[in-house]
Amino acid sequence: MQADSIDANALRSGTLTRSLARFVAGTQWRDLPANVRNEAKRSLVNYFAVALAGSNDPTLDKAVHVYQRFRADESASIVGRSERTDMLNAAALNAMSANVYDFDDTHIPTIIHPTAPVAAALFALAESRSMSGEALLLAFVLGVEVECRIGNAVSPEHYQRGWHITSTCGVFGAAAAVAKALELDEQHIAWALGNASVQTGGLVETLGTMSKSISVGNAARNGLLSALLAEDGFSGPDAPLEGERGFLRVAASQPVWSALTQELGHEWELLKNTYKPYPCGVVLNPVIDACLDLRRDARWSLADIEQIELTGHPLLRERTDRPGVRTGRESQVSAQHAVAVVLSRGEAGLDEFTDAAVADPSLRALGSRLRFIDNASWPVESAQVTIVLRSGERVEHRVHAARGSLAAPLANVELADKLHQLAAYSRSGVDAQALIDRLWKFETEQNAAAVMGLARAHGSD
Amino acid sequence: MQADSIDANALRSGTLTRSLARFVAGTQWRDLPANVRNEAKRSLVNYFAVALAGSNDPTLDKAVHVYQRFRADESASIVGRSERTDMLNAAALNAMSANVYDFDDTHIPTIIHPTAPVAAALFALAESRSMSGEALLLAFVLGVEVECRIGNAVSPEHYQRGWHITSTCGVFGAAAAVAKALELDEQHIAWALGNASVQTGGLVETLGTMSKSISVGNAARNGLLSALLAEDGFSGPDAPLEGERGFLRVAASQPVWSALTQELGHEWELLKNTYKPYPCGVVLNPVIDACLDLRRDARWSLADIEQIELTGHPLLRERTDRPGVRTGRESQVSAQHAVAVVLSRGEAGLDEFTDAAVADPSLRALGSRLRFIDNASWPVESAQVTIVLRSGERVEHRVHAARGSLAAPLANVELADKLHQLAAYSRSGVDAQALIDRLWKFETEQNAAAVMGLARAHGSD
Numbered sequence: 001m002q003a004d005s006i007d008a009n010a011l012r013s014g015t016l017t018r019s020l021a022r023f024v025a026g027t028q029w030r031d032l033p034a035n036v037r038n039e040a041k042r043s044l045v046n047y048f049a050v051a052l053a054g055s056n057d058p059t060l061d062k063a064v065h066v067y068q069r070f071r072a073d074e075s076a077s078i079v080g081r082s083e084r085t086d087m088l089n090a091a092a093l094n095a096m097s098a099n100v101y102d103f104d105d106t107h108i109p110t111i112i113h114p115t116a117p118v119a120a121a122l123f124a125l126a127e128s129r130s131m132s133g134e135a136l137l138l139a140f141v142l143g144v145e146v147e148c149r150i151g152n153a154v155s156p157e158h159y160q161r162g163w164h165i166t167s168t169c170g171v172f173g174a175a176a177a178v179a180k181a182l183e184l185d186e187q188h189i190a191w192a193l194g195n196a197s198v199q200t201g202g203l204v205e206t207l208g209t210m211s212k213s214i215s216v217g218n219a220a221r222n223g224l225l226s227a228l229l230a231e232d233g234f235s236g237p238d239a240p241l242e243g244e245r246g247f248l249r250v251a252a253s254q255p256v257w258s259a260l261t262q263e264l265g266h267e268w269e270l271l272k273n274t275y276k277p278y279p280c281g282v283v284l285n286p287v288i289d290a291c292l293d294l295r296r297d298a299r300w301s302l303a304d305i306e307q308i309e310l311t312g313h314p315l316l317r318e319r320t321d322r323p324g325v326r327t328g329r330e331s332q333v334s335a336q337h338a339v340a341v342v343l344s345r346g347e348a349g350l351d352e353f354t355d356a357a358v359a360d361p362s363l364r365a366l367g368s369r370l371r372f373i374d375n376a377s378w379p380v381e382s383a384q385v386t387i388v389l390r391s392g393e394r395v396e397h398r399v400h401a402a403r404g405s406l407a408a409p410l411a412n413v414e415l416a417d418k419l420h421q422l423a424a425y426s427r428s429g430v431d432a433q434a435l436i437d438r439l440w441k442f443e444t445e446q447n448a449a450a451v452m453g454l455a456r457a458h459g460s461d
Numbered sequence: 462m463q464a465d466s467i468d469a470n471a472l473r474s475g476t477l478t479r480s481l482a483r484f485v486a487g488t489q490w491r492d493l494p495a496n497v498r499n500e501a502k503r504s505l506v507n508y509f510a511v512a513l514a515g516s517n518d519p520t521l522d523k524a525v526h527v528y529q530r531f532r533a534d535e536s537a538s539i540v541g542r543s544e545r546t547d548m549l550n551a552a553a554l555n556a557m558s559a560n561v562y563d564f565d566d567t568h569i570p571t572i573i574h575p576t577a578p579v580a581a582a583l584f585a586l587a588e589s590r591s592m593s594g595e596a597l598l599l600a601f602v603l604g605v606e607v608e609c610r611i612g613n614a615v616s617p618e619h620y621q622r623g624w625h626i627t628s629t630c631g632v633f634g635a636a637a638a639v640a641k642a643l644e645l646d647e648q649h650i651a652w653a654l655g656n657a658s659v660q661t662g663g664l665v666e667t668l669g670t671m672s673k674s675i676s677v678g679n680a681a682r683n684g685l686l687s688a689l690l691a692e693d694g695f696s697g698p699d700a701p702l703e704g705e706r707g708f709l710r711v712a713a714s715q716p717v718w719s720a721l722t723q724e725l726g727h728e729w730e731l732l733k734n735t736y737k738p739y740p741c742g743v744v745l746n747p748v749i750d751a752c753l754d755l756r757r758d759a760r761w762s763l764a765d766i767e768q769i770e771l772t773g774h775p776l777l778r779e780r781t782d783r784p785g786v787r788t789g790r791e792s793q794v795s796a797q798h799a800v801a802v803v804l805s806r807g808e809a810g811l812d813e814f815t816d817a818a819v820a821d822p823s824l825r826a827l828g829s830r831l832r833f834i835d836n837a838s839w840p841v842e843s844a845q846v847t848i849v850l851r852s853g854e855r856v857e858h859r860v861h862a863a864r865g866s867l868a869a870p871l872a873n874v875e876l877a878d879k880l881h882q883l884a885a886y887s888r889s890g891v892d893a894q895a896l897i898d899r900l901w902k903f904e905t906e907q908n909a910a911a912v913m914g915l916a917r918a919h920g921s922d
Contacts, residue, residue: 062695066686070549072531088531162706167659191672198628198676199662204706206659211652211697214690215659222679225527229675234523236672245623245665 006242006257014190014238019261020149021189024142024176027265029134029443032141036268037443040137042415043105043144045439046275047115048079048455049419050104052426053279053350054097055080055457059210063096063217076127077456080428087124091174091224092217095120099166099216101350102207102332103279107144108272108406110151110165115273117170117219118143118177125178125224126449133445135181141270143177143223146193148269150241152259154252159204163251167202167215172247174223175230182231194236195226197247208329275415277404278348281333283316285402286383291342293397294385302362304389308339308370312383317372328354336367339385350425381405412440428457467703467718475651475699480722481610482650485603485637488726490595490904493602497729498904501598503876504566504605506900507736508576509540509916510880511565513887514740514811515558516541516918520671524557524678537588538917541889548585552635552685553678556581560627560677562811563668563793564740568605569733569867571612571626576734578631578680579604579638586639586685587910594906596642602731604638604684607654609730611702613720615713620665624712628663628676633708635684636691643692655697656687658708669790736876738865739809742794744777746863747844752803754858755846763823765850769800769831773844778833789815797828800846811886842866873901889918 006016032040054060055078064081067089076090079097098104098116107114122136122143131139151158151169159165175196179189199222202215230236241247241260248255278288287310310316320335331337331353340363341352357363386396401407403414410418416436423432435454438445445451467477493501515521516539525542528550537551540558559565559577568575583597583604592600612619612630620626636657640650660683663676691697702708702721709716739749748771771777781796792798792814801824802813818824847857862868864875871879877897884893896915899906906912 059695062690062693066690066693066695069689070533070547072533086531162711164659171662194667194670194672195675197662198625198664198667198672199679201632201658201660201662203659203701203708203711205701205704205708206655206698209655209698210690210695211655211659211701214656214687214695218660218683226675228530229523229527229671232523232527234520234527234671234675237667237670240664240666240672243666247664247666250623250664 014242016242016257016260017190017193017239018186019264020146021186021193023264024146024180024189025184025186027138027142029138031265032138033268036141036270037137039270039273040141041439041442042275042412043115043270043273044119044140044442045415045419045436046105047098047119048435048439049415049422050101051079051094051098052419052428052430052455053103053422054100055426055428057100059100059213060093060097062210063213064093067093076124077452079455080426080430080457082457082459087128088221088225090124090127091121092221094123095220096213096217100213101279103276106274106276106282107148107151107269108274110148110155110169111159112148112151112169113166114144114147114173116216117166117223118147118173120220121174121178121224122181123449123452125181127452131181131448133442133448136448137443139177139180141268142180143173144270145268146176147173149260150247153248153256157252157254162204164202164204164206164212164215167219168200168251170216170219171196171199171223171226174220175226178224178227179230182227184227184231188230191234191236192227192230194240195229195234196223197236197240199226200247272406274404274406275410277410277414277418279332279350279353280338281319283319283380284333284335284338285404286381286399287312287316287335287385288338288342288348289399289403290383290385290397291339292346292348294387294395295343295346300387300389300395302344302366304391305366305369305387306390307388309373309386309388310335310339310370310383311373311375311386313378313380314374314376315380316383317374321372323368325358328358331358336370337363339370340367349421381407429459430455430457475703477703477718477721478651478654478700479647480725481607482647482654484725485607485641485650486645486647488599488603490599492726493599494729497602497731498598500731500734501602502900502903503736503873504576504731504734505580505601505903506876506880506897507566508559508580509896509900510876510883511562512540512555512559513880513889513891513916514564514883515561516887516889518561520561520674521554521558523671524674525554528554537585538913540916541887541891541918543918543920548589549682549686551585551588552582553682555584556681557674557678561674562740564737567735567737567743568609568612568730569735571609571616572620573609573612573630574627575605575608575634577677578627578684579608579634581681582635582639582685583642584910584913586642588913592642592909594903594909597909598904600638600641602729603641604634605731606729607637608634610721611708614709614717618713618715623665625663625665625667625673625676628680629661629712631677631680632657632660632684632687635681636687639685639688640691643688645688645692649691652695652697653688653691655701656690656695657684658697658701660687661708733867735865735867736871736879738871738875738879740793740811740814741799742780744780744841745794745796745799746865747842747860748773748777748796748846749799749803749809750860750864751844751846751858752800753807753809755848755856756804756807761848761850761856763805763827765852766827766830766848767851768849770834770847770849771796771800771831771844772834772836772847774839774841775835775837776841777844778835782833784829786819789819792819797831798824800831801828810882842868890920891916891918
């Protein structure tokens, strides 16, 4: 706070909330740089890919069963499913789907998964209130900007303490995005943020359990509700973010006030967004890259392997040295499982990280041959896998920047391929290519909601 | 934590959540002492009184307008209003009504308003799933026990930091209560608490604004939802409360672990509940008592008053020295306004703390004659008001324990009177006496929901 240029008066008077609200109200499509517009579309392609993947997970089946008892109408679609529901439920359920495998995007400075809460809220609204693709993209960019700047202001303490930052900051992003889509003015956008500020639940303790999905769904649903209430004149405090008892101070002991507004409109948080090539903890990305490469050129067979050496930043070992995992969910953060399954199958998709995959005794045996070698001078985006054969021969592959990192972003064609694969995984019958084609030219779409017609399943309920 | 008898193993393994869940699952009506049963009914009488009072506040009008766009059915009632709505909306809206004026009950150790989230969730459920008055009272007592013990474990830091503790702990109370009413077993009750643990929003910054009501409503709604999800097998973490990234550690830097389970089933949090006689900050209670007494025996007229001396604990001055208030809401915490309006009118009801009352220039003039005298040796439940007349004569009244404090609890007849007055204030047409009669013998009620038929308005929508 001392190092910060924001003074006490600004904090008391609500200047920061006001500045953010004014920025959201005033920014137009023409103000967005081309690379930001492009990244928004890439985020949406990734969003539909992961939402399709998650749409039939048992967590979603149960949530749909209960939430559908409380649907007011059938105005909205659920990605990858055939049921119809109301706007608030659709926002919740689609955000859940997109995030349930933690296979969605990652804003590097905060590790927020930014798209799920914001996009789910916007598309749910779009199915009731007509808006163009351009209007939705603009609202999306601004929502992510608000969400991630609030995240920056409370990081890293907030997540480290145990708050599930995608949930706690996502609700602000959804509120700001929907407020923009509703064309609210500065005052009403500030109220939307105030209404969001009382709905910031979510705990890291619940990762890997169904409970986590409730708060991710709430971020979308309650952000949407916050803006609808504000539109109706439901008013909030002047300084929900920076006030004496506002969100930033409860969320972190030393908030970085300037993160909210510094370079606003000049630096864009969406450009710090990344997309996962594999459904795993992000530190495993270079490991999987290396294993895929080793397997591709293999002149050895699995039976020849004596030992596997994994060299990387100590964080890699700390996060992923998990030899005895029992569930598919745990296997997503196990180097032993990841190395074994990728060397064995030459694939690293959702099927490789299931309960069934984990139960394979040959993978356990292979994984037990793994040995970690720490090298604190390497960045976390890098890793080396060395296979030591029974003959004594060593075969190694080093990855300097993992696929999907900011230094080696997934290409558009790779994102499209991810959507194809996950659409197939979902068995929803969704025409992936048609969806992809519409998304790449989404700014020309007259009716943003048309995309939801392509993303939902058309079977009987 | 050092001073605490709970060890690290217990925290990791989910022992505390389990103990609470087992207590909720195992406790029967026969286990409740008579004074606890009685206090539950007193809490409900107070609940319906304040819910009637708040039912037509502009905050409620706006919330009903938006929430009704998302009602799935008309299975549930809204206290003091004629609209019907679904179970989740009813839980939210009735909790909002009961708390909107902060005229509801206060659990002294935490300043949680315990009843609004728990009772609103239970009655909403009762309108769809038949339960007896006895079953509802039992679930209510257990919900309040869980809610307030979690509050005890994170107090006083949690509220002081800026978390609106009624909202953040209320969701656990509602979840536990509904889980009990649904007759869930220990495992499912623990899941309900896990599902609640990700829905703990609410900020002190929003007090006095409409936004506050959202989180109080959410506490009831989301607690109910948490239990319904758990009933359907929607599962949570082992240790949502005491885990490394669980609620208690994010909510307070040094949680009092033992507060969760110490003397469980022997000490009852509901016995620390109090009810406000006036719609004001609780420190003003003895001041208003004194003014009412002075006015009752008055041999002076307002024009004779030269000065008013207010003697009390310094906290009284710190919280209520607000000479220039502009809104009814602010006047609820202004000693100047409270003293002036009560000496002038001899009343201290909701009508005395409105925007209109504040605008009366004669009250402002009288309030400006107030002078505070600190006496740090007095308890906060006490105060003395001295009127200094132009003649030089001094008329004083000292109150040792304010009405409504734990030392001088409101009598049943006073609670009934509060319900009568607030029912009249609501202009809902509710038959207050019929409602009171049913509540005092609520444990004999076959159908708990019948009370909601008496508490709702029967006009056209």
